[in-house]
Amino acid sequence: MSDMSATVTPTDNGFHVDGYEKITYDFRFVDHIFDPKKSDLADCYKTWGRCLVIIDNNVHKIHSQALENYFSIYNIKCTIKVIESGELRKTMKTKLEIIDTFAEYGLVRKEPVLVIGGGVLTDVAGYACASYRRKSNFIRIPTTLIGLIDASVSIKVGLNHEKLKNRLGAYHAPIMTFLDFSFLKTLSEGHIRNGFAELIKISVVGEKTVFDLLDKYGEELISTRFGYLDGSSDEIRHVGKQINYLGIKKMLELEVPNLHEVMLDRVIAFGHTWSPTLELTPTIPLRHGHAINIDMAFSVTIAWKRHLISIEERDRILHLMSRVGLTLDHKLFQIELIWKAMRSIMLTRDGHQRAAMPYSIGQCIFLNDLTHDELESILREHKEIVKVYPRSGDGLDAYIDQNDYTEISDSDAANMISIKELNGEAVLDLVSSTALLTKTIEMNGFTHTNILPVII
Numbered sequence: 001m002s003d004m005s006a007t008v009t010p011t012d013n014g015f016h017v018d019g020y021e022k023i024t025y026d027f028r029f030v031d032h033i034f035d036p037k038k039s040d041l042a043d044c045y046k047t048w049g050r051c052l053v054i055i056d057n058n059v060h061k062i063h064s065q066a067l068e069n070y071f072s073i074y075n076i077k078c079t080i081k082v083i084e085s086g087e088l089r090k091t092m093k094t095k096l097e098i099i100d101t102f103a104e105y106g107l108v109r110k111e112p113v114l115v116i117g118g119g120v121l122t123d124v125a126g127y128a129c130a131s132y133r134r135k136s137n138f139i140r141i142p143t144t145l146i147g148l149i150d151a152s153v154s155i156k157v158g159l160n161h162e163k164l165k166n167r168l169g170a171y172h173a174p175i176m177t178f179l180d181f182s183f184l185k186t187l188s189e190g191h192i193r194n195g196f197a198e199l200i201k202i203s204v205v206g207e208k209t210v211f212d213l214l215d216k217y218g219e220e221l222i223s224t225r226f227g228y229l230d231g232s233s234d235e236i237r238h239v240g241k242q243i244n245y246l247g248i249k250k251m252l253e254l255e256v257p258n259l260h261e262v263m264l265d266r267v268i269a270f271g272h273t274w275s276p277t278l279e280l281t282p283t284i285p286l287r288h289g290h291a292i293n294i295d296m297a298f299s300v301t302i303a304w305k306r307h308l309i310s311i312e313e314r315d316r317i318l319h320l321m322s323r324v325g326l327t328l329d330h331k332l333f334q335i336e337l338i339w340k341a342m343r344s345i346m347l348t349r350d351g352h353q354r355a356a357m358p359y360s361i362g363q364c365i366f367l368n369d370l371t372h373d374e375l376e377s378i379l380r381e382h383k384e385i386v387k388v389y390p391r392s393g394d395g396l397d398a399y400i401d402q403n404d405y406t407e408i409s410d411s412d413a414a415n416m417i418s419i420k421e422l423n424g425e426a427v428l429d430l431v432s433s434t435a436l437l438t439k440t441i442e443m444n445g446f447t448h449t450n451i452l453p454v455i456i
Contacts, residue, residue, distance in 0.1 A: 004019065004020070004021050004022070005019060005020055005022070006018065006020070007019070016093065023155070023173050023259065024175060024259055025155075025173045025175055025176065025177070026175075026176050027152075027176075027177045027179055027248070027252075028040060028176065028177070028178055028179065029179045029180075029181075029245075030178050030179070030180055031180055031181060031182045032180065032182050033141060033180040033182075034063065034066040034067055034070040035070075035298040036069070036070055036074075037139040039074070039307075040178065041070070041114075041139075041141075041178065042070070042071070042074040042076060044112060044139055044175075044176060045071075045112075045114075045120065046072075046074070046076070048076075048108075048111055049075075049076060050076060050077040050078070050079065051071060051076055051077070051078050051079070051114050051115060052079050052081070052101070052102070052107060052111075052113050052114065053067065053078060053079065053080045053081065053113075053114045054081050054098055054101070054107050054113060054114070054115045054116070054117075054119055054121070054125045054264070055067075055081070055082055055083065055115075055116040055117055055121075055246060055403050056082075056083060056084060056085045056116065056117025056121045056143065057082050057083065057085050058085050058117075059085075059116055059117050059118075059143050059183075060080070060082045062186050063116075064080070067080070067116075068080075074258050078442055079105060081098070081101045083097070083098065083117070083121055083124075083125070084126070085117065085118065085120060085121060086120065086400060086401075087120055087160075087280075087284070087285055087287075087288070087400050088161045088400070089120070089124075090120045090123065090160045091124075091159055091160065092159060092161070092168070094124050094336070095128045095131070095157070095159055097123050097321065098124065098125055098128040098160065099128050099131065100180075102128070102132050102136070102438050103151075106449070107132070107136060109133055109136065110137055111136075111137065111139040112138055112139045112174075112175055112176075113125070113129055113136065113137070113138040113139070113140070114139050114141070115129075115138055115139065115140050115141070115174075116141045116143060117141075117142070117143055117144075117147070118142065118143055118144035118146065118147045119142065119144060119146050119147040119150065119152075119288075119455075120149030122140050122142055122147055122151055122152060122157075123151060123156075123157050123158055123159065123166075123169075123323060124157075124158075124159050125138065125157075126138060126157030126172055126174065127157040127158050127159055127169055127170060127172070128172040128280055129172060130157055130171075130172035131170070131402065132384070135172070136399060137174075137175050138174050138175070138176045139174055139175060139176045139177070139178070140176070140177040140178070141177075141178045141180060142177070142179070142183075143180075143183040144183070144187060144191055144192065144194075144195060145184060145187065145192050145195025145196065145198075145226070146191075146194050146195035146198055146288065146289060147195075147199075148179055148181060148183075148184075148195070148244070148246050148248075149195060149198055149199060149202075149244060149248055149251070150195070150198040150251070152177050152179070153248055153252055153255060154255055155171050155172060155173040155174075155250040155259050155304050156169060156170075156261075157169055157170055157171075157172050158169060160280065163280045163281070163291045165276040165277075165280055166276070166281055171259060171260050173259075175249075179200040179248070181226065181228065181240075181244060184225040184226050184228045185225050185228040185229055187225060188397075188401075189222055189223065189325075189344075189396075190287070190396070190397030190401065191398070192221075192222045192225055192226070193222055193324060193325050193326060193395075193396065193397060194287045194288065194289035194290070194397075195289060196214075196218070196221070196222060196289065196324055196326070197245065197271070197288075197289030197290065197292055197293045197296075197321075197326055198247075198292070198317055199247050200214060200241025200296065200317075200320065200321065200326070201268070201270050201271045201291070201292060201296060202247055202250055202251055202254075202268065202362075203247070204256060204270065204296065204300075204317060204358050204361060204362070205267050205268075205270045205356060205357075205358050205359075205361070205362070205364035206250050206267055206362065206363075207247065207250040207362060208269075208361050208362030209246060209362075210243055210246050210247055210295045211320075211361055211362065212267030213239055213243050214320060215316065215320050215438055217239050218320055218323055218324045219234065219324060220236055221239070221240055221243070221325060222324055222325075224236050226238040226241075226243070226244065227239070227241070228240070251268060253267050254267050255268060255275075256265075256441075257406075264349050264350055264352070264354055265354050265356075266321060266354075266356070266363045267356060268356075269356050270291065270356035270357070270358070270364065271295045271299065271356075272292060272294060272295065272341070272356075273293035273295060273299070273341065273342065273345055273353070273355045273356070274294075274295045274298070274333070274337070274341040274345075275288075275291040275292045275294065275295040275341075275453070276341065276344070276345065276426050277337060277340060277341035277344055277345075278291050278294060278295070278307075278330065278332065278333060279291035279292075279335060281332055281337065282330075282332060282394070282399070283313070284399045284400065285399065285400050286327070286330070286398055286399060286400070287390070287397070287398060287399065287400055289326065290326060290327040290395050290399075293321055293326040293327055293328070293395070294327050294328065294329060294330055294333055295442065296317075296321075297317075297318060297321060297327075297329065297386065297393075298329075298333070298338075298379070298382055299355070299357050299358070300314055300317050300318060300358060301314065301378055301381065301382040301385060302355075302357060302367075302370070302375075302378055302408070303357045303359070305378050305381070306357070306359060306367070308357055308358065308359050308360075308365060309358050309360055309361070310360075311429075313358070313360065313361050316361070317358070317361070318385070318389065319389075322389040322390055322393070323392075323397035325395055325397070326395050327387045327393065327394060327395030328386040328393035328394075328395070329382070329383055329387060329393040329394075333379075334379075335372070335375060335376040335379055338375055338379065339372055339375065340369070342375075346381050351367070352364075352368050353367060353368045354366050354367075354368065355367045355368075355370060355372055355413065369398065375438070385394065
């Protein structure tokens, strides 16, 4: 909700406006949000008697019956719009598809849309809400780890434009965000690992307690989905909840005083200096968590070279990243891309580098004097350092999955394509026998298989 206050004062040649908008919104932890015994969600829609749901197609497959049953029990009419998921659908086309749904539904100005899905969907649907009638309310239920501990904490919404990451968007707060970590039980290890990178981000530059817990329990947190898989120990369940609570709390403490990014020295921009350019550069884009981890790993080496952290701290951070399967380096992460990315992010950062770096684990400092020659020299050393790590610094499940990549729906399952990593190279692989023509090509240092439909 927003409360507004303003004054208008005549001047010699016009008027001066002095105003502010007070923004209030809530986060509520509710495990098993669709349990009929829990009225938290239904209470938001009782006065409306209906609810428009914008939902990720993967979430819909698993939870549609529970969702529909929940609203039926509370006698709330539920209208569901399923949206194809994935980074390559974080586009204007998807936003307009959602806006068309608002119009067809007859959305009332202050009626809250319910958005259920990962960070991509909550970003795009949130942007649609920010645009429709200039401002429409919404409620978020993030369903991925990266959505729960990162995308849902900010009021930023938006989409990609061509190869430009999050280039279009707005600042638009939901009226409520429900945090249901029981959704983690249904995620793959790859998706958990993707979100784990964001926890490393906030812990390395802002919350040492969280870093210590990630370092101690990292592999088990991923394999047990933060303790939500059946058979998980009470200890790992407790640790998982503690990490997520402290991580979100720290993110909010850093984000809330600067909701509209008036201050451009942002601690939570650690890992986001070079990654926005890198992430979408490969033909098959990197998962967000792996892209920012490459950025963070390089930043850790820079911090060590600048004597901001010790070699022991450097190795502890890189070791944790590697142990949990995150990517430390990439063939395309070269000085030309790095310098291009630096020039690009400086436009966002008002002409300054503002590169967030760890200043001992749990603290942050900003650099504004990184030169091309220094970055090139440190990059050469960094690549030698990460070579000694397992997989030579490559990550596991580093590239977006088949639902992200393909431009088809599951109803066209005959043409499904999966993505594998072979010796650090991203390749496409045919899942089922179909009338497709395959052609192997070399591009950007990777081997790809071109999949072309054949009319028969």
